[in-house]
Amino acid sequence: MASEINAKESIAADFKSQTIFESMSLKGKVTVVTGAARGIGLALARGAAELGSDIAILDSLHEPSEDLSSWETLRVHIKYYRTDVTHLDQLTETFARIKNDLGGIDNCITAAGLVLDKPFHDHEWDECSKILNVNVMGTFFCAQLASKTMKEQKKKGSIVMIASNAANVAIPSRNMSMYTASKGAIQSLTRALAVELAEFGIRVNSVSPGFIATEMIMEACRRDSDLWNVFSSKPPMQRIGARSDLKGIVGYLLTDAASYTTGTDVVVDGGLACGHS
Template sequence: MRFQDKVAIVTGGSSGIGKEVATRFVAEGGSVVIIGRDAAKAEAAAKQIDATGKRAIAHVGDISLPATGQAAVKAALDRFGRLDVLFNNAGIFGPKPFLDVTEDEYDRFLNIILKGKFFIAQAAAKTMKAAGRGGAIVQTGSMWGLQAIGATPSSAYSAANGGVHALVKNLAIELAPDKIRVNAIAPGVIETPVFSTFLTPEQVKTVLPTFNAMHPLGRNGQPADAAEALLFLASDQASFITGVILPVDGGIMAGRQ
């Protein structure tokens, strides 16, 4: 198994892509610390991932606060004795025209998506460097950080993810001497609960299918599609890959039909 006896932290691990990647990481022999803001939701996810409680634990906190990442790293070391992988998946999404974005909304995107990923990566990298075994940091960026989509105006969200992509390149160079690889995926539309944060259940059922045709492969992505890419980049199969932003977008970045 690819992750036998390895340990990962998964931010945003309570649902969607994060929960899927945590579930698959454990299924392939690893142990995980999942980070979420909702205690009940995070604990429930950890139990679903591993009912024994031996290989999946929840850590509750706001990822935009550097102390949350530091505490999660400590939790991984205290419980499992090591840290090999960081899946930096936490994020938010909500399209809004540029002229209508408030300062608070802008700060929220930057704090959760960019600042959060920056400082937990820093905490994880310090631990990986000290251990001397190397490691992998895999960020979840966004296709919206690579190009704009007129139907979903997302200037603040896109700017934050563009920063994440730039961070990957910088960390890949800085951390390479310590054998810490840093990569990211840039997903297209992945059908996760994030859409329920700004759409009603009825709107989700109506709106999401309209994005199928945007992808040359003819369908929206599922959490498993993103998780498989994340797991590959975290695995030894990708041992010669660092500094890459991998589109997981059904072909959108390749062009248009």
């Protein structure tokens, strides 16, 4: 009887213990973001920093595409680690340095990725291996290293992996069979890790963007000028996505506001997966 009454009391208070704004803060957290020297990763790193998190940026490029000292007004620590996600020795060393430099790891966003757009019959073994190495193996081992630290810390953690709408819908003018396979692997990995890591308080979700204007997309448009038209007219919302369209949802998945959300894939594609022109 007493425990029933306690249960009633806690049900009454559960949604008032924190405001939405409090639950969406990342103050005091450390977030690792891979592939964040530019593009989507950079924007997601900025989003997590805006929510108050310290940030470790990992990328194979020599330096980030923008001067991170301009982010000082956010009053968080931001450190850049030049690291190739396909080299486990480099990755292991970098994750150890992050723990040492920033005091731990609470969240991880995996955005490092490569795309390959060519007919299925023209795909070659080496280029396919490269895609799988970066998009699947790199993501897999970053999630492993991040979650090992989260488990050691005995604190809650959140991992968000960037998949792609390519895993949900194929567009006739784009030929991305191996890329699609790699992103389908990320969606499946999300579900497997959500189950395996739940007992440690670690949530794992993926986000599948549609066409988002970044260097990756612009490089494709430079090779094929018709593509810009495809990207901006195929989605039912009749526009290409912006990196700002992803910041909120990824930030949310990192925070306590998403504390009961794990193993899900959030599609951010202007409606493309539901139908296209």
